[in-house]
Amino acid sequence: MASLMAVGRYFSVRTLKMFSTELRNVWPMLPASCLLVVLLVCCPVSSARLLGYVDLDGDGFDNNAPDTDLDGIPDEFEAHGFVSTQIDGLQAAPMFAGQAPAADAQLKAGEIFGRRKFTTRGIAENRRDFDIGFGSGLGLGAGLGGGGACAGGICF
C-alpha cells in the first residue's frame, strides 16, 4: 500500500511538473484561446454563403471560381470537352452560378465535409516556414525537420 502511495505521489509530482512546464510554453496562446471562446459563443451565424472574389492560397486567382470538373483549372479558363454533370459538393460552382446548393440531407458525409473544408482553406495553413509556393508536394513533402524544401525524404 505504501509503495502504491509512493508511486502515486511520484506520478502526481511528475504530472504537476509537466503541467507547469506546458503552461509556461502555452501562455502566449491564451489570448487566441480566449478569442476562440468568444467567437464560438458570440459570433453571428449567417444563413447565406458568403462567396466573393478571394485569393486565400496566394496564386492570384479567385479561389471561389467555379471548377466543375475539379481539375484545378477554373471553368472560365478552359474549354474542355468534359464537364461533370454530377456536382459532388466539393466546390462552390452551383452556388456561384446562382443555383440553390444541395441540402445537406441529400449529400454524403464526405460531400458535406468537403463543403465545410472548402470554407477553411484560408485558415488551415500558414507561412511560417518561408518556402512559400515552392514544391508541389510530390513525394514526401516536409520532413521531420519541420518544413523547408525537400528532395524526397531529405529536407534542406
Place this chain on the structure above:
Amino acid sequence: MHGFPHVFLAALMALFFHPVASRAGVADFDGEASVSAASTSNLFGDSTAQDDTYTTAWLDLKLYPLSFAGVNLVGGYTYYGDFFNLSSLVYGGGLTLIPTSDSSRFSLYVNGTYRDREYREPDSDSLSLNANEFAGSEYEATVAVGYKLTPTAEMRAGVSVTSIGYDLEGVNDRRRYDLTAGANVTLPGRFSIDLEGGYSNGKYQHIDPVVVVGGDTLPRRQILPGDQYTVLLEEDLQSIYISPRVSGPLGWKTAFSLTLSHRQFLDHNEADVIYGYSTGYLSPWLTEFAGEAAVIRVKTYLIPRLIVTLTTGYWRREHIQTVESEWLLDRFGRPYRTVNLLYAQKRADRRRRLEVRVQWPLAMKPGLIVEPSLEVDYTDNNSTVRVYDHSSLNITGGLTVRF
C-alpha cells in the same frame, strides 16, 4: 523496417472500415496516389555537390465517417539510387474536425496528424551514414478559426503544437508551439492583400559552453566520444514573424503574387552551439533561422489544359550555430566520433531559387483526375561558411491520381 506492419494494419483497417461504414450510409472516402522520379545535382545542399536520383511512391486515403470529421491515412517510400541508406518509409494518419457549417461566417478547424519515419538499415561498414539516428515521429495538432467579415474579407487565427521525437535515446527531441493570426481582403480591381504574423515558442538544447576541471571553469573545446548528448543545456527559443502578401491578375489567364517575410529570434544567445548535423540533410535545426524572404509567383492557364507556375525567391537566413561530429582514428587506428567546438561557425546564407512547374490535369470522369507533372528547380546558395556555398538543379517528373 518494423513500420511495414503498421502500414499493412492501417490499410486493412481502411479496407474494413469503409464498406462497414458505407453500408451504414455514413461514410465516404477519396484519396490521392502519386509516383515521382527525380534527379538532383546536389543531394545534401552543400559544396560536396553529390548528385543522386530518387523515386517516391505516396498514398493518401481520406475517410469521412461523419459529416464534420475526416480521417486520413498516409504512407510513402522514397528510394535513393546512390545513397540508398537514406531511403525511408513514412507512414501515419490524421484526424480533421470541422464542426462549423459551410454557411457560417465563423469557421473552426481542428486537425491532428502523426507521421513516423524509418530509414533503411545501414550497411555493415561502420563509417557509412546511419540515417536511422534520425528515425522518429512527428505529431502536430492545430486549432484554427476564421471569420468572414464580408464576402471578400476574412480574419483568421490559429494555434499549433509540433513535436518531433527521435528513436535514439538522448537525441534532442523538439516541441514547438506556434500562434498565427492573419487577415485577407480583396480590393477593387481583384487585388488581394494578405497579412500574417506569428509567434513561436520552443526549446532547444545547446552544448554547455564551459567545463569544470578541478574546480576551475574553462571554456569547452571538445566533446569526448559518447558525451554528445550529456553536455546539453536546454533553453527557450522564441521567434516572431510577419508576412505580407499581395496578389492579383496579370493579364488574361495569368496572375501573380508577391510574398515578403521577416522572422527574428527573441532573447536568443547567438553564441549557443547546437550539436547535430549541419550540412543540410537530416538537420532538425536547419529550418530554424532568422532573416527575410521575398517570393514572386506567376501562374498561368494560357497554354490550354496546362497549369504553368513560375516561382522565384530570395532568402537571407541567419542560422543557429551548429557543430557536427567528425570521425577520427585513435592510436590503435580505430575510428571514433568526436566534436570539436572550434569548428562551430556562424552561418548566414543568401539563397536564390527558381522553380518552373507544369501540371497537366486530366479529368477522366467524375471523381477521377490524373495529373502528370514536371518540375525544374534551381537553387543558388551563398554562405559565410564555405562548405555551404552551393548550387543545385532538381528535375522531378510525377504522376498523381486523385480519386
